[in-house]
Amino acid sequence: MKKFWCLFFIFWPLVAALSFIVAPARGWWFPGPAASPLGSQIDDLFYLILVIVSVTFVLVMAAMGYAVWRASHNTEKSNFTHGSHSLEVIWTIVPAGILLFIALYQLDVWAQYRVKGRFPKGVLTAPIAEVTARQFEWRMRYPAPDRKFANEADVQKWLRQPEPGDLHSVNDLHVPTGTPVLIYLRTQDVQHSFFVPMLRVKQDAVPGLVIPVWFEAINEAKNVNPQLQGVVHEWVCAELCGWGHYKMKARVVSQPAPVFRKYLADLQREELDDGAKGAAPVAVVPGRDADLSVAGKQPVGGQPAVNE
Amino acid sequence: MARATIPVRVRWLATAALCAVAASGCGKTPEAVFVSSKRTTDMIRPVQSRVEQAVAENFGTPQNLYASLRLPIDYGTAEGVVKEGGGAGSNHFTYEWTKPETAEQLKKVDLTGAAFVWDSGPNTNVTITRQRKDVPAEFQVIGYHPTEQSIELSINVPDNPEPGDKFRVIGFGMQSGRRLYMQHCMHCHGVSGDGNGPTARYLNPLPRDYRLGVFKFTSTSSRDKVSREDLHRIIRNGIPGTYMPSFLLLKDEELKAITEYVRWLAQRGEFESRLNAGLKDYSKPAIDEREKKGESRADVEKELTKAATSKEFIAEFDESIESAFAGLSRDWGRADEASSVIHPKSGRIDPVADAASIERGRKLYLSDKTKCASCHGLGGRGDGPQTTDVQKRSDGSEYDKPGLFDAWDKEIKPRDLTQGIYRGGRRPIDVYRRVYAGIKGTPMPSFNTALKENEIWDIVNYVLSVPYNGKAPPALKEAPVATTASTAEE
Numbered sequence: 003m004k005k006f007w008c009l010f011f012i013f014w015p016l017v018a019a020l021s022f023i024v025a026p027a028r029g030w031w032f033p034g035p036a037a038s039p040l041g042s043q044i045d046d047l048f049y050l051i052l053v054i055v056s057v058t059f060v061l062v063m064a065a066m067g068y069a070v071w072r073a074s075h076n077t078e079k080s081n082f083t084h085g086s087h088s089l090e091v092i093w094t095i096v097p098a099g100i101l102l103f104i105a106l107y108q109l110d111v112w113a114q115y116r117v118k119g120r121f122p123k124g125v126l127t128a129p130i131a132e133v134t135a136r137q138f139e140w141r142m143r144y145p146a147p148d149r150k151f152a153n154e155a156d157v158q159k160w161l162r163q164p165e166p167g168d169l170h171s172v173n174d175l176h177v178p179t180g181t182p183v184l185i186y187l188r189t190q191d192v193q194h195s196f197f198v199p200m201l202r203v204k205q206d207a208v209p210g211l212v213i214p215v216w217f218e219a220i221n222e223a224k225n226v227n228p229q230l231q232g233v234v235h236e237w238v239c240a241e242l243c244g245w246g247h248y249k250m251k252a253r254v255v256s257q258p259a260p261v262f263r264k265y266l267a268d269l270q271r272e273e274l275d276d277g278a279k280g281a282a283p284v285a286v287v288p289g290r291d292a293d294l295s296v297a298g299k300q301p302v303g304g305q306p307a308v309n310e
Numbered sequence: 311m312a313r314a315t316i317p318v319r320v321r322w323l324a325t326a327a328l329c330a331v332a333a334s335g336c337g338k339t340p341e342a343v344f345v346s347s348k349r350t351t352d353m354i355r356p357v358q359s360r361v362e363q364a365v366a367e368n369f370g371t372p373q374n375l376y377a378s379l380r381l382p383i384d385y386g387t388a389e390g391v392v393k394e395g396g397g398a399g400s401n402h403f404t405y406e407w408t409k410p411e412t413a414e415q416l417k418k419v420d421l422t423g424a425a426f427v428w429d430s431g432p433n434t435n436v437t438i439t440r441q442r443k444d445v446p447a448e449f450q451v452i453g454y455h456p457t458e459q460s461i462e463l464s465i466n467v468p469d470n471p472e473p474g475d476k477f478r479v480i481g482f483g484m485q486s487g488r489r490l491y492m493q494h495c496m497h498c499h500g501v502s503g504d505g506n507g508p509t510a511r512y513l514n515p516l517p518r519d520y521r522l523g524v525f526k527f528t529s530t531s532s533r534d535k536v537s538r539e540d541l542h543r544i545i546r547n548g549i550p551g552t553y554m555p556s557f558l559l560l561k562d563e564e565l566k567a568i569t570e571y572v573r574w575l576a577q578r579g580e581f582e583s584r585l586n587a588g589l590k591d592y593s594k595p596a597i598d599e600r601e602k603k604g605e606s607r608a609d610v611e612k613e614l615t616k617a618a619t620s621k622e623f624i625a626e627f628d629e630s631i632e633s634a635f636a637g638l639s640r641d642w643g644r645a646d647e648a649s650s651v652i653h654p655k656s657g658r659i660d661p662v663a664d665a666a667s668i669e670r671g672r673k674l675y676l677s678d679k680t681k682c683a684s685c686h687g688l689g690g691r692g693d694g695p696q697t698t699d700v701q702k703r704s705d706g707s708e709y710d711k712p713g714l715f716d717a718w719d720k721e722i723k724p725r726d727l728t729q730g731i732y733r734g735g736r737r738p739i740d741v742y743r744r745v746y747a748g749i750k751g752t753p754m755p756s757f758n759t760a761l762k763e764n765e766i767w768d769i770v771n772y773v774l775s776v777p778y779n780g781k782a783p784p785a786l787k788e789a790p791v792a793t794t795a796s797t798a799e800e
């Protein structure tokens with residue numbers, strides 16, 4: 003029985019070590035490579051931490067297995083000892099040191115992502131859109147394509163008071179690729195969370211706050227959807243916000259700047275459509291099935307007539 | 311009765327649901343059923359069952375839909391010809407699709423369960439005996455093998471199909487429409503489309519009850535039904551300001567299938583209410599009325615029951631079925647004709663070039679000619695005096711509560727125009743159509759006779775300027791192009 007426990011404790015670090023190596027290498031359970039530069043840095047941090055915890059886990063399990071193995075030869079009755087003072091000091095200081103190292107080491111990435119002063123230059127005054135979460139959808143408000151913001155106060159004014167040239171869409175955020183973009187995130191009701199796994203962005207939308215969130219999407223040629231000429235990133239709500247939470251699935255489409263500008267122009271044309279100039283196409287859905295006109299001739303149906 | 315049967319293959323779904331329920335331990339899930347409307351259940355028994363039977367015989371059950379071919383619905387139809395029959399008395403043959411361009415697509419569709427119709431050849435008029443009566447046989451596809459290009463039928467054919475015999479497979483679009491509807495819409499709109507799904511009671515406004523055949527946000531004139539394009543647009547974009555979500559990420563063909571299914575549910579409900587329309591005398595309220603006037607209830611019921619089994623009644627009822635079908639096919643067919651869509655002759659007045667337009671619109675909004683303010687309030691906050699008056703029903707009786715009510719007898723508030731949320735869409739043409747045709751099923755009236763086209767545009771400019779402190783979005787400079795390509799391709 004004692005041997006069993008030794009093997010048991012040795013078995014797990016082996017499984018762990020194997021999966022720590024195989025899973026990232028083969029992409030199991032992973033959301034795929036980051037589609038943004040900051041996302042790659044976040045991934046690097048993730049892998050660093052993964053290495054630290056795997057090494058620690060393997061070492062601890064090995065030590066445990068060894069201790070049990072050694073003790074299994076011991077036939078004496080166990081007795082109480084205080085243990086080792088210096089060992090306790092070591093296993094307190096080493097993890098504390100590791101944690102401190104991680105805390106300091108990630109500061110830079112964290113600051114780039116969260117500290118306004120470290121945001122890429124100019125994004126704060128060139129917002130792509132205001133994104134408003136509500137139960138259970140995301141609503142976009144883009145500034146008019148020719149709207150330039152003089153300074154942050156001007157942006158704040160735009161956030162407080164919608165403007166007639168604004169453009170709107172739902173569950174479909176388009177952004178230019180290859181350049182940092184910024185959205186202002188807010189919620190109309192409860193707390194939601196803006197989560198685009200491929201871009202490694204996650205930010206809670208908090209009632210009463212308007213939170214700037216920036217990211218940069220890099221399109222990889224193999225992911226480009228030819229119809230949209232862009233990459234479609236899955237976008238979900240990551241805060242359990244009510245019974246329809248699962249419905250808050252949307253998409254972020256990153257497109258080359260000219261395609262993005264064309265998207266906005268099309269959106270504007272659609273939004274200002276007055277139905278008179280150039281009639282909109284009438285049949286989005288197939289016209290009435292011509293076959294149906296022969297229905298009268300066609301004796302289909304089997305049960306007795308309605309009233310005998 | 312012209313129709314075809316589509317049974318469901320939901321067994322695996324039901325099994326999955328049962329397992330889920332067993333795991334969570336909250337009892338058995340009830341089987342999906344189409345429920346009758348209150349007007350039907352208010353009828354005396356024999357009339358009620360007659361109506362229910364007529365609806366069931368023409369529309370089937372959620373598990374076994376009937377595709378009534380007299381309705382203007384695209385059930386999903388594929389035409390083909392026989393390549394080689396499997397012999398007399400067999401149930402299989404090989405085929406070729408008539409339209410080669412659809413052949414690739416049809417490979418991916420599951421045709422099992424769809425209805426099957428012979429259009430030529432020896433099997434066209436096959437009958438089977440049922441309830442002591444010969445009736446046309448209902449063929450169904452029970453096996454579909456696109457790689458071998460062969461089809462198996464539910465009934466053996468008496469004669470060997472000859473090469474070149476024409477046939478149609480009907481209903482696969484409906485099957486996918488139903489599957490998607492049950493997955494995405496049922497929990498709000500209900501199995502029957504009665505707006506009474508399990509989550510409906512948490513919502514305000516309530517999910518649409520399709521059964522009146524009335525839809526609010528249409529591009530068609532006030533006497534016309536909703537068009538396919540309108541439904542497609544609403545389902546794709548959702549209804550801002552309500553719990554009706556956007557289904558933008560569904561594929562286009564999925565949206566089309568759901569649209570047809572919603573149209574079918576609406577027509578099913580309307581069929582039922584058209585049958586009921588002529589039967590008011592047989593309903594509980596009518597009997598109550600007569601009882602109040604001093605007649606004995608038992609006598610009245612006896613008299614009505616007798617009347618309801620008479621030959622004349624049955625003949626009349628059969629006629630009402632015919633005219634219900636004729637009406638549905640006419641009205642729903644017309645909604646998709648280009649001439650039903652409201653298109654202003656001249657474009658929108660540019661509120662920047664003609665700065666007085668908004669002010670003219672404001673005056674019209676406040677005027678006695680439109681009475682917009684009587685509902686929407688002087689400042690557009692939706693608090694006009696009509697919202698506190700006691701209103702009358704269409705039959706002249708008064709509501710017991712003050713306020714406005716809609717066709718579904720639910721309290722309704724005029725929109726707060728300062729919010730800038732337009733449920734039917736924010737394009738100027740959307741707002742134009744709301745004012746031109748009114749909002750169907752709500753007290754918001756149509757103004758196409760009271761106002762001239764340029765007056766409506768002035769009002770639209772005013773309405774669009776309310777959320778922006780008096781500035782309206784600019785007018786369109788160029789011609790609109792077709793909506794941007796944005797269908798999700800997984």
Ligand SMILES: [Cu+2]
Pocket residue numbers: 135193194195239240241242243247250
């Ligand atoms: Cu949410």
